Amino acid sequence: MSARPQLRGTLLALAAGAAVLALAPLVAETYTLSVLVIYAILALSLGLIWGFGGILCFGQAAFYGLGAYTYAVAAINIGESTLPVLLGIAVPFAFAFALGAVMFYGRLSDVYLGVVTLVVTLIFFRFMNATAGPAFAVGEARLGGFNGIPGFPILNVPGHPRWEIYDGAFYAVCAGALLLVYGLVRWLLASPFGRVAVAIRENEGRAELMGYDARLRKTVLFAVGGGIAGLAGVLYACWAEIVTPGLFSLAQSAEIIVWCIVGGLGTLAGPIIGAVVLGYAKFLLGQQSVIDNTLILGAILVLSVLLMPRGIAGVLAAAWARAPRRARRARGRPRAAHRLRSPDRA
Amino acid sequence: MDLAGVIAIEVVYSVASLILISAGLAVIFGMMRVINLAHGEFMMIGGYATIVSANAGMNVWVAMLVVAPLTVGLVGLVVERLVIRVLYGRLVDTMLATWGLSLVLVGLATMVFGNTTAGISPPISGFAMGAYQVNGYNLFVVVVTLVLLASMWAVLRFTRLGLVARGTMQRADMAAALGYDPDRVYMATFFAGSALTGLAGGVLAPLVGLVPMTGSGYVAEAFITVITGGASLIVGIVSSATILGVVSQAFTFATRPVVGEVALLVTALVLLRLLPQGITGRFFRRAT
Amino acid sequence: MPSALETRGLTMTFGGVAAVDGVDFTLGRRELRCLIGPNGAGKSTFFKCLTGQLRPTAGEIRIGEEETTGWDPHAVARLGVGVKTQVPSVMDGLSVRENVWLSAHRGHGTAAARAATDAAIERLALGDIARATVGRLSHGERQRVELAIVVAAAPTLILLDEPAAGLTSEEVGRLAEIIGALAREAAIVIVEHDMQFIRTIASVVTVFSQGRILVEGPVEDVMRDRRVRDVYLGRKG
Numbered sequence: 001m002s003a004r005p006q007l008r009g010t011l012l013a014l015a016a017g018a019a020v021l022a023l024a025p026l027v028a029e030t031y032t033l034s035v036l037v038i039y040a041i042l043a044l045s046l047g048l049i050w051g052f053g054g055i056l057c058f059g060q061a062a063f064y065g066l067g068a069y070t071y072a073v074a075a076i077n078i079g080e081s082t083l084p085v086l087l088g089i090a091v092p093f094a095f096a097f098a099l100g101a102v103m104f105y106g107r108l109s110d111v112y113l114g115v116v117t118l119v120v121t122l123i124f125f126r127f128m129n130a131t132a133g134p135a136f137a138v139g140e141a142r143l144g145g146f147n148g149i150p151g152f153p154i155l156n157v158p159g160h161p162r163w164e165i166y167d168g169a170f171y172a173v174c175a176g177a178l179l180l181v182y183g184l185v186r187w188l189l190a191s192p193f194g195r196v197a198v199a200i201r202e203n204e205g206r207a208e209l210m211g212y213d214a215r216l217r218k219t220v221l222f223a224v225g226g227g228i229a230g231l232a233g234v235l236y237a238c239w240a241e242i243v244t245p246g247l248f249s250l251a252q253s254a255e256i257i258v259w260c261i262v263g264g265l266g267t268l269a270g271p272i273i274g275a276v277v278l279g280y281a282k283f284l285l286g287q288q289s290v291i292d293n294t295l296i297l298g299a300i301l302v303l304s305v306l307l308m309p310r311g312i313a314g315v316l317a318a319a320w321a322r323a324p325r326r327a328r329r330a331r332g333r334p335r336a337a338h339r340l341r342s343p344d345r346a
Numbered sequence: 347m348d349l350a351g352v353i354a355i356e357v358v359y360s361v362a363s364l365i366l367i368s369a370g371l372a373v374i375f376g377m378m379r380v381i382n383l384a385h386g387e388f389m390m391i392g393g394y395a396t397i398v399s400a401n402a403g404m405n406v407w408v409a410m411l412v413v414a415p416l417t418v419g420l421v422g423l424v425v426e427r428l429v430i431r432v433l434y435g436r437l438v439d440t441m442l443a444t445w446g447l448s449l450v451l452v453g454l455a456t457m458v459f460g461n462t463t464a465g466i467s468p469p470i471s472g473f474a475m476g477a478y479q480v481n482g483y484n485l486f487v488v489v490v491t492l493v494l495l496a497s498m499w500a501v502l503r504f505t506r507l508g509l510v511a512r513g514t515m516q517r518a519d520m521a522a523a524l525g526y527d528p529d530r531v532y533m534a535t536f537f538a539g540s541a542l543t544g545l546a547g548g549v550l551a552p553l554v555g556l557v558p559m560t561g562s563g564y565v566a567e568a569f570i571t572v573i574t575g576g577a578s579l580i581v582g583i584v585s586s587a588t589i590l591g592v593v594s595q596a597f598t599f600a601t602r603p604v605v606g607e608v609a610l611l612v613t614a615l616v617l618l619r620l621l622p623q624g625i626t627g628r629f630f631r632r633a634t
Numbered sequence: 635m636p637s638a639l640e641t642r643g644l645t646m647t648f649g650g651v652a653a654v655d656g657v658d659f660t661l662g663r664r665e666l667r668c669l670i671g672p673n674g675a676g677k678s679t680f681f682k683c684l685t686g687q688l689r690p691t692a693g694e695i696r697i698g699e700e701e702t703t704g705w706d707p708h709a710v711a712r713l714g715v716g717v718k719t720q721v722p723s724v725m726d727g728l729s730v731r732e733n734v735w736l737s738a739h740r741g742h743g744t745a746a747a748r749a750a751t752d753a754a755i756e757r758l759a760l761g762d763i764a765r766a767t768v769g770r771l772s773h774g775e776r777q778r779v780e781l782a783i784v785v786a787a788a789p790t791l792i793l794l795d796e797p798a799a800g801l802t803s804e805e806v807g808r809l810a811e812i813i814g815a816l817a818r819e820a821a822i823v824i825v826e827h828d829m830q831f832i833r834t835i836a837s838v839v840t841v842f843s844q845g846r847i848l849v850e851g852p853v854e855d856v857m858r859d860r861r862v863r864d865v866y867l868g869r870k871g
Binding site: 057102103106108110111112114115116118119122123127129132203219251254257258261273291292293294295297298299300301302303305306309338 | 382429432433437438439441442443445447448449450451452453454456457499562569570573598602604607608611612614615618619
């Protein structure tokens with residue numbers, strides 16, 4: 001309805017984001033920053049489908065890992081990185097589309113959605129772990145089982161395989177990708193498609209009675225999320241220069257969910273903040289060995305579910321506009337993204 | 347003929363172990379509509395409880411059949427009071443919080459026991475069947491599972507507690523209507539479910555090399571078995587464990603174990619797609 | 635000219651019990667019809683079969699020129715069918731305007747959605763609360779929002795399930811006016827309990843009993859019918 005303020009808000013957010021991204025190398029190394037930005041993109045992918053589509057995916061890591069593996073395999077076979085990058089986005093997109101179609105046309109409710117996505121991630125994890133040996137190869141690329149695929153060509157300037165992109169330039173690419181994805185997602189959410197997606201999250205039955213095909217729309221949204229996660233996977237592969245089955249692990253999926261929860265659902269800034277803050281915390285914690293990292297991640301997840309159900313973004317927003325928020329909370333309205341249909345009982 | 351016997355034992359064992367690892371989760375899910383994603387870590391605790399007590403000189407049977415369930419039951423009580431109780435009725439939040447809890451427990455176990463494999467040898471030796479060697483302890487697991495199922499059935503069928511439990515599974519407000527404090531019922535349920543989980547962890551401990559990460563292998567399979575089974579507690583897990591166990595063993599024999607695992611997961615996906623309410627949502631509606 | 639809505643032998647059974655049992659029903663274009671009957675007569679089940687929320691066991695549904703038996707709700711809605719459900723079904727987290735816009739956008743496309751939204755808001759007198767979040771409104775206001783959602787799509791067939799439920803008498807009066815105006819643009823089916831309301835809109839009435847149509851006719855005639863009184867008093871005529 002109000003396209004102009006929307007556009008201005010987006011541009012402002014993009015400008016602020018660009019400034020932060022440009023200044024960040026003053027306080028931290030671009031190598032670390034790159035992976036934080038990649039995490040941010042990954043968090044955004046789940047933040048989009050969960051926070052705005054109400055689709056809780058326990059297996060966002062599946063698309064992330066699929067993007068990374070697709071890139072690695074394609075880069076070994078092709079050499080030049082442009083097509084592998086596109087494939088690394090397209091394959092997870094297509095896979096998420098197919099999986100989403102199966103789930104949404106099957107009318108699976110939330111818990112079952114969680115189970116199915118979790119199971120699919122596990123299938124990838126177990127399968128990839130078992131692909132040691134020459135029998136498992138795609139073209140010239142061996143999948144390598146537990147050890148993964150090392151030594152594939154990293155990102156290069158399109159058309160020039162020798163001009164590899166790394167360090168500062170790679171950080172710039174990641175930063176650009178984050179801004180681009182953020183802008184696209186903002187645009188998508190402001191478009192009729194995005195507004196209908198939110199409507200479906202709010203009340204699927206009503207959206208259908210209005211004439212919107214919720215199944216198709218959720219499938220498309222899910223696929224978009226898968227594509228974005230795939231992009232994050234591609235960038236991660238170029239950053240780490242190795243892909244391993246760990247990308248598909250449940251811990252990886254949990255991490256993405258934690259970023260979104262801690263950052264705040266139903267916003268786009270929230271998941272990004274969550275990913276960067278927790279990603280950096282993990283980096284700092286990685287340098288100590290007194291307390292186990294997994295323990296800290298888990299504790300953060302438990303505590304934020306218990307104490308901060310609206311996340312950092314929610315806390316900030318509440319401080320920003322205290323009065324109306326409080327009025328809304330007083331009505332005891334459950335968070336929209338968490339509203340559930342409980343599974344039917346027999 | 348011997349081969350057929352060995353295969354039959356393997357299949358029965360795999361079905362039984364699926365039932366064993368799912369029972370605690372099924373009790374908690376059936377009664378409370380809570381999915382405990384720390385289920386695998388509860389089993390892991392049961393395993394460590396068994397191994398530590400056995401290594402400390404305790405009788406191994408006491409360790410796995412008494413110490414493990416009690417330890418995990420108590421852990422469950424604490425968790426219920428501190429976390430689960432706060433989140434009743436918020437299914438997804440409970441899943442997330444218990445997932446966080448599972449990570450905490452993995453981290454704690456890593457700090458306490460380190461990232462090394464712990465284990466005890468099976469207290470029952472194998473025997474020969476023709477040219478093949480049969481693992482005797484597997485048969486013990488089958489027996490434990492049968493006893494467990496029979497006692498669950500008897501408790502649900504013949505005791506007051508079971509009546510309350512069945513009522514609560516049908517309708518959440520039933521316990522209150524019967525004059526029981528739902529808070530107490532939930533607490534007792536979570537204790538019972540956790541204790542069953544601890545028992546499973548203890549009984550299976552001699553068969554696995556226990557590491558802090560062991561739990562994550564269990565939780566998916568237990569989770570799938572329970573959800574695929576649907577709303578009816580016993581019939582649900584028995585039917586889904588049978589289907590999933592047979593399929594995965596068939597593929598394991600035909601190809602290799604990892605294919606069996608993947609086949610199990612794929613079967614679960616297909617079943618969920620065809621029967622979104624679980625097997626007992628469609629069939630055996632009136633079963634317990 | 636085809637009728638707006640027609641069912642032939644429509645049957646819906648739940649585990650052997652026929653909630654709707656071989657109903658033949660015809661609704662003319664621009665016709666206003668009320669469905670009444672005691673609880674459990676099958677009105678709501680019949681209604682849900684029409685909207686696509688339930689898939690009938692047997693029989694046939696025709697909306698305009700299309701046979702819609704077994705269609706999904708969104709496909710039925712796209713034929714120009716506006717539905718108001720028994721419990722107000724609105725998007726609680728969105729504003730009134732957004733709720734209405736979503737429906738207008740489906741019916742008119744992006745370009746014309748804005749005008750259609752304004753018109754529907756004006757028509758249901760929602761201007762003052764257009765920016766309010768629907769979840770915070772009163773029951774009566776939510777009922778009106780749902781009607782605005784229905785109106786905004788410019789439907790040719792309107793199905794209303796108990797629109798007067800829980801409204802004050804003043805609100806009921808206004809509702810009757812709105813429905814009167816809508817009846818000049820579209821065919822309307824109303825499931826209703828409130829006889830006073832039905833008299834106000836002076837409708838032709840179809841009485842359901844035990845899954846079948848008992849009698850059809852103008853409201854005054856129907857209320858004099860002995861069989862109708864019997865089913866309402868619980869006697870089996």
